[in-house]
Amino acid sequence: MEIPLLSLLVYLPIAMCGKSINSAHAAESPIYTVIHSESDFQIRLYNESSWMSSLVVGGTSFKEATRSGFHRLYQYIHGANFNSSKLEITAPVLTSIALSPRGNNYTVKLYISNEYQGRPPQPNPELMLQLAKLGTQCIAVRKFSGFAKDDNVSKEAEALLGSLNKQLTGNSSTIDKSSYTIAQYNAPSTSSGRLNEVWIKMSGLTVEGCPPSQ
Ligand SMILES: *[C@@H]1O[C@H](CO)[C@@H](O)[C@H](O)[C@H]1NC(C)=O
Ligand SMILES: *[C@@H]1O[C@H](CO)[C@@H](O)[C@H](O)[C@H]1NC(C)=O
Ligand SMILES: *[C@@H]1O[C@H](CO)[C@@H](O)[C@H](O)[C@H]1NC(C)=O
Ligand SMILES: *[C@@H]1O[C@H](CO)[C@@H](O)[C@H](O)[C@H]1NC(C)=O
Ligand SMILES: *[C@@H]1O[C@H](CO)[C@@H](O)[C@H](O)[C@H]1NC(C)=O
Numbered sequence: 001m002e003i004p005l006l007s008l009l010v011y012l013p014i015a016m017c018g019k020s021i022n023s024a025h026a027a028e029s030p031i032y033t034v035i036h037s038e039s040d041f042q043i044r045l046y047n048e049s050s051w052m053s054s055l056v057v058g059g060t061s062f063k064e065a066t067r068s069g070f071h072r073l074y075q076y077i078h079g080a081n082f083n084s085s086k087l088e089i090t091a092p093v094l095t096s097i098a099l100s101p102r103g104n105n106y107t108v109k110l111y112i113s114n115e116y117q118g119r120p121p122q123p124n125p126e127l128m129l130q131l132a133k134l135g136t137q138c139i140a141v142r143k144f145s146g147f148a149k150d151d152n153v154s155k156e157a158e159a160l161l162g163s164l165n166k167q168l169t170g171n172s173s174t175i176d177k178s179s180y181t182i183a184q185y186n187a188p189s190t191s192s193g194r195l196n197e198v199w200i201k202m203s204g205l206t207v208e209g210c211p212p213s214q
Contacts, residue, residue, distance in 0.1 A: 040163050042141045043138055046138075048134060049111060050133050051094070051109040054127075057103070062149075069095070073109075092184055099178050137202075137211065141199055146196075161175065176203075
């Protein structure tokens with residue numbers, strides 16, 4: 001099932017701007033609590049959650065990989081699953097970037113809407129999607145506005161790493177510097193008031209409220 005790009009661009013704004021049109025129908029998001037706050041980043045504790053995940057191997061463009069991965073997720077929530085179930089759009093769309101000189105891998109993920117969290121329908125095999133269960137974990141988050149672009153997502157990640165190194169020295173943590181995640185909350189057609197975040201997973205962080213590393 002091919003869905004023209006146009007319908008993607010038309011569809012998302014309706015779903016994701018639904019907030020302002022009908023506040024009773026905000027896009028669902030995973031649950032978290034803020035356990036530490038600085039002026040330029042937060043540490044959040046996310047509850048365990050299920051996501052549908054789309055791997056894009058060997059690319060160089062964050063933007064293209066996100067588009068291609070999201071396209072498959074879009075089909076899944078629109079019925080390309082074993083039950084022909086329709087799932088609600090959620091926010092944010094995550095793109096995790098695993099850096100490699102031979103081509104980066106990008107994993108695009110969409111949170112499974114609350115109705116299906118515990119029992120996500122199986123995706124049609126041709127979509128090559130995988131269920132990703134994230135455990136309870138602490139994530140360092142830096143917000144940025146505008147469009148998340150190829151030429152500055154890595155700068156946002158470096159800025160977050162810089163803040164973490166400055167503020168959390170002594171609070172031992174293993175930061176995996178070879179990967180980071182960009183969270184986008186708005187459709188491509190939304191041009192003002194855009195919210196994005198860069199996420200870096202913190203393992204072994206000795207901050208009050210974070211689970212011990214597994
Ligand atoms: C965390 O997730 C579990 C399992 O999905 C759920 O039972 C629990 O209610 C959630 N906790 C909160 C605070 O929402
Ligand atoms: C990218 O994914 C492929 C296929 O799963 C894997 O063989 C390769 O090691 C991955 N590369 C990186 C940088 O994660
Ligand atoms: C999918 O359909 C089967 C058979 O009708 C049903 O048992 C199952 O609960 C459904 N799963 C979901 C996620 O709706
Ligand atoms: C990235 O671009 C956005 C929008 O163009 C801008 O708001 C943000 O400050 C930029 N970040 C960096 C680190 O340049
Ligand atoms: C870092 O560790 C110190 C000592 O263990 C603790 O007092 C401090 O609250 C920690 N910092 C954060 C952000 O939790």
